[in-house]
Amino acid sequence: MNLLDIKNLSCGYDGKEIIKNISFSVNKGAFLGILGPNGAGKTTLFKALAKFLKPMNGGIIFQGENTAGISAGNLAKKVAVLPQVLDVPFSFTIEEFVLLGRHPHLKKLEIPKKKDYAIVENAMAKLDIDYLRHRKLKDLSGGERQRALIAQALAQEPELLLLDEPVNHLDIKHQIEILDLLKDLNSAGLTVIIILHDLNLASEYCDNLLLLNDGRIHSSGTAESVLKYEILEEVYKTVLIVEKNPLSGKPYILLVSKFTKEKRKRENL
Amino acid sequence: MKKNTLILLSLILLLALTFAVSLIFGGTRISLSELLSANQASGIMHTIIWKIRIPRIILSMLVGAGLAASGAILQGILRNPLAEPYTLGISGGAAFGATIAVVLGIGALGLPVFAFLGALLSVSFVYLIASKKYFSVSTLVLSGVILSFLFSAVIMLIFSVSRADKVQSTLLWLMGDLSSAETGLTAIVAGFVLTGILVLLLFSREVDILTLGEEKAAYLGVDAASALKILFITTSLITGACVASSGIIGFVGIIIPHFIRQLRGPKHFGLVIFSSLAGAIFLCLADTFARTIIYPVELPVGVITGILGGLFFIVFLLKSKSWDGM
Incomplete structure (x- = not known):
């Protein structure tokens, strides 16, 4: 049995659909990365998975039970959630x-x-x-x-840990430390679903990726199958080069600036 | 744990001391021997002790405790150390009720009833407006502030067409006045405040979690909307009873929780208990001061809490190394 089954999920705010008819499954013990450009619906999907946002259509089945029927208290015994922003005003x-x-x-x-x-x-x-x-x-x-x-x-x-961009404001050493740690927890049996902005971190750490674009799943699968330049250029609408990390063999994404493009053009290359 | 026990014991000791001091000082000075034989005392001394001074001391302690406990919880759920028991519009409604009572010439007995009804009126409005939208911190604060403005405008309207002496006596009440204390009123306020504080203690861990924001609270299994409703109604009833019995006494509800939070951190179980005790001590002392300093004239106790509390706060702010109010 899958830990999580998302079936024909649509959700959004004030009657406006942001996530449009998404279906996917998450195995127990998975380390799933959710990727996508700003506004693709990553955080909206995340809030729906965490039951903070009600589905407009479809549903989320956690351990065989629709989360709509699980109380917040009971869900919190099994699912822990780190939102993107957490402001704690008291000491x-x-x-x-x-x-x-x-x-x-x-x-x-x-x-x-x-x-x-x-x-x-x-x-x-x-x-x-x-x-x-x-x-x-x-x-x-x-x-x-x-x-x-x-x-x-x-x-x-928890049995499932959801994290929304947990390494956003950290330097590269701390990003790696936190993700290494999550990977260790994952090896010990914790299922992890994580939103990441940094494609290279996602490539290195996630077993599976879900690439969102405009509220739909554009591609999903292993890093090798999702992080291809044809796919990424279409979704992110920018020129990218995909190489291989010489140590891990995982895809590595390089950016191309306007300055570089113009320089190459001038040199007629 | 040791530190908490120490603070608790010192506060209880201080409360007992405050009670004794406030009993002795007043228009009529009561000597220790008279106090010890108060049960056998007859006539005027018996009346002063049992019918006037003790009800007033206890009322001041209850109101101080109620305002400080409500302030502590509201600062927590609104996630704002500047919140106070009056932030959500309750004072405006109570003042409106009291103004009506004074203008209509309803006697001293009717005023608390009118003030309490006014408080309930504004609380119901705030509740209804917030419920129309998703019941959340922002809708509560917004509707509370709007209601406050609305009521103060209506009060000004009533003032502008009323006689000067009625305006004056309403204004004095508005600044806080514990002189209407008597046994019956004190007992009613005790019912509201003590029950209310128990309910707040019951929900103290939910409040701890609500300070992390409604979203994170949901992820930790707290139903923010229903917890907010219960806490809003409870703090409103406590504050309503306090305001109806003694006017709008400022400063206690904002500064006492601040001070206690600085002393022993933001966990609300201890914060509510310690704030209640400290609020009781503070308001009782302030009231003793207000009724004795220029006897036979009584100062509005709100003036004293403002001045004493303000000075104390400034000194504390300047002396404390790590003050952050959180």
């Missing part, structure tokens, strides 16, 4: 913040038990942020903050 310590991830598993008035604290410890240790436990979330660097957010998600003990 929680990292430990307090990660502990909030236990909420779906706690009953009303139930005080977190030893077991919950152990899970929080474990999550902080996995993310290597236990030494930051008494620091305030807003005092952390971008990379540390992202780790704290993932630790909170892990405290939910």
